[in-house]
Amino acid sequence: MAEHTLDAIDRRILAALQENAHATMEEISTRVGLSPSPCARRVRQMEASGVIKGYVAVVDQQKVGLPISVFASIRLERQREDELDRFSRAILRWPEIVECYLMTGQRDYLLRIVVKDLPAYEAFLKRTLTRLEGVASIESSFALSQVKHAQALPIE
Template identity: 85%
Template sequence: MPDVAVDALDRRILAALQEDAHITMEKLAALVGLSPSPCARRVRNLEAVGIIKRYVAVVDQDKVGLPVSVFASIKLERQREDELDRFEKAIARWPEIVECYLMTGQRDYLLRIVVKDLPAYEAFLKRTLTRLDGVASIESSFALSQVKHAQGLPIE
């Protein structure tokens, strides 16, 4: 982890919090072999330096009626910095796009889009993505099933 010294105890804390961010400080401290006060100080430090960005609830995509994941590869007409910035600002507004990566290779961006069904994706595609200035092409791939989706990083 860049610019910040993270020792084995910090790594154990991070691994435990990635598994259950709702864990009490007492349980976390016991799990990593510290008393609650030093453990809480370490957690606050990890938050302060930005290693822990935020705490979130992991929601089941299927159970909230958004079972379809679409991966859209986007090629822009030009890859100038202002064009990239404009694209990134535009797609940041749409909650259907849950992940976006600037890529190397044939395509410029890879998006993960979640929707309730194929007609919803078609509408999103026609009403939003295809209307963005500077988009040369869009290639969509539909996930048949999710084999693995790790929330945590392999930090140990």
């Protein structure tokens, strides 16, 4: 896909979409000061180039019965490329892991795991992470409350 260089209008379009991806093209074009046709063309270009990866509904994890967020720091026995790749592929199978980052420092990965309660986390830990070959240690931290959770990137 071709590289897409963002100009000021593209950034305003992205800000509008991040605020409300359900907005009509007319609403977005009015907000950014462009007519609907060129605005829609810009959105399609950003979709085609991968700047816009998709559209999702933001779901309240409390209201769907998944109030527990656990941050698990994972250290592997070895940090060879094949071992890192194997771990990365393995964690893609589990929907409870909603975020995963390869890290610098003392730990190799940081995971955010969402579950309904502590027994659910214990069961998940026992049947998944502790069974992965090459995992040297797992350190879990439980979030007490969420101070900020932003979906929108600060692109303007």
